[in-house]
Amino acid sequence: MIDRDNEAANGISESGPLKSYRVVELGSTVAGPFCARLLADFGADVIKVEQKEGDAVRSMGKHKDGRSLYSASILRNKRIASIDLRLPAGRELVKQLCAKADIVIENFRPGTLERWGLGYDELSALNPGLILVRISGYGQDGPYSQRPGYGVVCEAFSGLREVTGDPDRPPARVAVSLTDYMTGLYGAFGATMAMLDRVRSGKGQVIDAALYEAAFSFMEPHIPAYQQLGHIATRAGSRLPGHTPNSLYTSMEGRHIHITAGSQPVFQRLAQAMGKPELLRDSRFSTPAARVRNEEEMDAMVEAWTQSLPLVEIEALLEEAGVPASRIFNLKDIFENQHYRARNMLVESNDRKLGPVTMANVVPRLSRTPGAVRWPGRDVGEDTYQVLANELGLDEEQIAQLIEAQVVHAFNGNSHTNIKEA
16 A cells, blocks of 8 residues: 655645555556556545666657657656566565555566466565466466467467458458457456455455456357357458448548448438438338348449538438447547547656646546546656655665666666665
8 A cells, every 4th residue: 555644845736536445566468568557546645666778669650759658658657666576676676566556467478477486465465465476478377378478379379350340351450459448458357356355355456367268258249150150250341240331431522421220210311311211111221130131232322322412411311310439530630629629538748858747537537536647657767766765765875786786777867877866
C-alpha cells in the first residue's frame, strides 16, 4: 500500500478508485505497459522498472524531435525508475520494491522471473498479499509455453487472423497491437478481481494471461459452430456473417459508410429510408434468415442506393430513420468531430519538450471516482532517484554508488549523469 503521508512528495494523484494501491511494472513493449497504464489511469501508483536503453515501445510509432509519441501515452501516469534487472544488485532493488507492492506486472518469457530469483514463491514469501500479473504468448505452462510470442503471432495461432480481412485475400491485420491490448485489458481485469478476493482472503495470487487465449476468447461465436456443425469460420470482409445487411457501402463520391440493419425492426426503417418499403414484402428479404440466404443480392441493393447519394445525405437519411451507421472515420475526422469534443475524449497533457500532447482520455468513465491523465510518459530514469530515496530509503551516497556501478540510471530532465543533478 502507498504511504499516504508521502503521497504529495511522490507526485501521486489523490484521485481514482485505485489511489491507495501500488503497482510495479516489469513488463515491456505493449501488453505489460498497457495493463499497468490502465491501473495508473485510475489512480494506482505505478513504478515502471526500465532498462537504461529504454523500453522497446519507445522505438515504436511516430517520433517528433527525437521523442516517442507512443510512449507519451502508454507510459503516462507512471513513475519511471531505471534499474538493471540483468544485475544481481538490480534484482535485489526490484525485490525490495515488490515487497512493498500490491501488484506486479511482467511479460517476460515464462521462467525468467524464477531464474532471477523473483518468482512468485520468492516474492510472496516477503509479501503474502502480492498479486502477480504474468502476461506471455502461450501461458505459463503447456508445450508451447517457451515459444517466443508477440501479439500478432499469437493472434495467428488463436484463429482470429483467419477471420480478419477479405475472403479473396490473405488474412489482414489491424494496424495496432490489438492482441497485446486485449491481453493487457484481461490482465488488469484479473488484477482487480484478485484485489477484491484479497479483501476477503488476505491472500494474493497469480494471474496467468496468455496472448493467444485473449485473442481466442474473441472467437466466441465460431467455436460452438465448429463443434456442432463442423463449420470453419473464415474471412468475410466487412460483413458480419449471419446478420444482413451489416457491411460497408460506398457513397456517390467514393467515401465509405458502415450500415448495420440486420435485425427486423432496423431493416424496416432502412427500407423506408431507401424508399423501398416493398422489400419488406419480398420473400428474399422479408425476414432476417431470408436476408442471410440472399446476402449478395441484399448488399447489392443497399450498395446501389448508397452509390446514388452523397455521403452527407446518406448520413442524414439514416440518422433521421434511426438506422445505426457511421462513415469510416480517420484521425482528422475524429479531431474535428463534435461528439469527441463534447465527451472530452481527446485530452492534452504537457510534455516538457513537445508541449501539449493529445491522447485518448481514460476509459471507462466512473461517475464518482473517475480516472485521469496526470502526466505524459516520462524519460528513462526520470524518477529513479525519487523512487530509491522515498520508497527504499537509500541515501544520496548509496544511490551515487549504484549509478557508478551502472545498476541504476537517473535522469532529471537535463542530464543523465550525476546524482546531484537528479
